[in-house]
Amino acid sequence: MADTTTLTTHVPTLEVSDIQATVLRPRPSPYLGQYVILRIDDAAQGREMLRRMIPHVAPADEWWVPSLAGWLGIAFTFEGLKALELPQASLDSFPIEFKQGMAARAAILHDVGGNAPANWEYPFGTTDAHIALAIYAQNEQDLQRVLELARRTHHDLAQISVVYRMPFGELPEGRNPFGFKDGLHNPQIEGSAPAAHGGSDAPIKAGEFVMGYPDQLGETAQAPIPAELRQNGTFVALRKFHMDVAAFRRYLREQASSSEEEELLAAKMVGRWRSGAPLVLAPDRDDPALGADAKGNNDFSYADDRKGLKCPFSAHVRRVNPRDALKDDIVDVDSHRFIRRGTNYGPPLPEGVLEDDGAERGGVFLLIGAHQRQQFEFVQSQWVADGNFISHGTEQDPLIGNNEGDGVFTIPKVPVRRRLHGLPRFVAVRGGEYCFMPGLRALRWLAGLGEDAEQTASH
Ligand code: HEM
Known part of the structure; x- marks a missing residue:
């Protein structure tokens, strides 16, 4: 990847009207929506569809407009950009992980065994996934309206097909299927408002998340080319997970002697209680008021827990964002x-049920950043799928690790630590793709490809 230079120290103002809403703004609550994946078999039809789609793509500054009842985000796989006949020089200038695609990176990501791409749902990991749409709304009626707008962008274009559709929606109290409050923490992005959450961690340079701005090293991305294409764009690692809620509950039941201990073990695995209260601030029992306090529940560090006695080194949130723990x-x-x-x-698995009901349930994550090799790929391979960085050998993340009944989870404790064995896979990968999420001007540039002789990939 050839991204370097342009040293700057001033805080740039983000062009929020050109950055897609999905990048900068949290989803609303309540939310419901649909992911749609499209295949393009004719470049001219693909570009025509894009021209029709662009007016419905929400920019980040409009996210909060009360009249915006539903909106969509759009992103392209490498296969999708090829299908749109992006000039070769431009295709070549994309980062290697994006060009190869997530399935080809399975060994790096530890997507092996049950999580291997051979077990993924169609069209993930195939050459048929070209464009991913994320459609959000606050109610069913608005969702249907936006879906209809999206349908009309290609209903008369025979060479465009819908190859995947997946509805999603908020569970009661904003919990995930395991029962944990989610969507709590995100980095503060310098120059963007409103703050993603109320925590006190320092803002991160915008260039880490959106191209066209300086990153933590003071460098501004110089690829992909041309500049019109990359400005205000970013990359998305899309991952679909199935969550085996019954297996999680059974494991807790087997390892604990009371329901209180089950709750404590669940919290030790995640690093937060199900209410969202972080273990470092509430080490012995849940504190639902803290869990509900958007500022308080993110205002913590590991400075007072160097031995992991409150929050284990191996807990999900401490692994994936060690904050000051690796100082x-x-x-x-x-x-x-x-x-x-x-x-x-x-659907949620009803309270108390310990046997799987066969229903598909889980989460789809969009992990967004300008340097995916350093971001999602590093975190997944070094911090989720390995334990070396915390001197835990090959121990994986207890919640999302790719364990096959042989997983280990270490809980520091005085006088002796507790080590759980036999962890199964609670979370299975159902599929994933690396996508490029351009800014709105770049979308227009993509839609106009082939029409303008001036439009060459030269810088
Ligand atoms: C089914 C899969 C997953 C589940 C059930 C899950 C669950 C959770 C929960 C309950 C939290 C705490 C609440 C919050 O901050 O939103 C959290 C935080 C987080 N997760 Fe995950 N997660 C999953 C997958 C992933 C993956 C694949 C990554 C990246 C490789 C990841 C990265 C993070 C990060 C960075 C945080 C914030 C940590 C912090 O507080 O600083 N998660 N996750």
């Missing part, structure tokens, strides 16, 4: 941050 290491944690937009799907 003495050479790792620059801030270069491994990304924006998370998670959505849940499927």
Whole structure:
């Protein structure tokens, strides 16, 4: 990847009217929506569809407009850009992980065994997934309206097909299927408002998340080319997970001698209680008021928990964002941050049920950042699928690790630590794609490809 230079120190104002809403703004609550994946078999028809789609793509500054009842975000796989006949020089200038695609990176991501791409749902990992649409609304009527607008962009274009459709929606109290409050923490992006959450962590340079601005090293992306295409664009790692809620409950039941202990174990695995209250601030029992306090529940560090006695080193949130816990290491944690937009799907498993009902339920995550190799890929391969960085050998993330009944989870404790064995896979990968999410001007540039002789990929 050839992204370098242009040192700047001033805080840039983000062009929020050109950046897609999905990048900068949290999803609303309540939310419901649909992911749609399209295949393009004719470039001219693909561009015609794009021209019709652009007026419905929400920019970040309009996210909060009360009249915006539903909106869509749009992103392209490498296969999709090829199908639109992007000039070769431009295609070549994209980062390697995007060009290869997520399935080809399975060994790096530890997507092996049950999580291997051979087990993914169609069209993930195939050459048929070209354009991903994320459509959000606050109610069913608005969702149907936006879906109809999206349908009309290609209903008369025979060479455009819908190859995947997936509805999603918020579960009661904004919980995920395992029962944890989610969507709580995201990085603060310098120059963007409103703040993603009320925590006190320092803002991260915008260039880590959106191209066209300086990143943590003071560098501004120089690829992909041309500049019109990359300005205000970013990359999205889309991951669809199935959550085996019954297996999670059974495991807790087997390892604990009371329901209180089950709750504590669940919190130790995640690093937060189901209410959202972080373990470092509420180590012994849940604090629902803290969980509900958007500022308080993100205002924590690991400075007072160097031994992991409150929040285990291996807990999900401590692994995926160690905050100040790796301070003495050479790792620059801030270069491994990304924006998370998670959505849940499927019905909740009724309280107390310990047997799987066969329903598909889980989450689809959009992990957004300008440097995916340093961001999603690094976190997934080094911090989720390995334990070396916390001196835990090959121990994986207890919640989302790719365990096959042989997983281990270490809980620091005085006088002796507790080590759980036999962790199964609670979370299975159903599919994933790397996508490019352009700014709105870049979308128009893509839609106009082939029409303008001046439009060459030269810078
Ligand atoms: C089914 C899969 C997953 C589940 C059930 C899950 C669950 C959770 C929960 C409950 C939280 C705490 C609440 C919040 O901040 O939203 C959280 C935080 C987080 N998760 Fe996940 N997660 C999943 C997948 C992933 C993946 C694949 C990544 C990246 C590789 C990831 C990265 C993060 C990050 C960065 C945080 C914020 C940590 C912090 O507080 O600083 N998660 N996750």
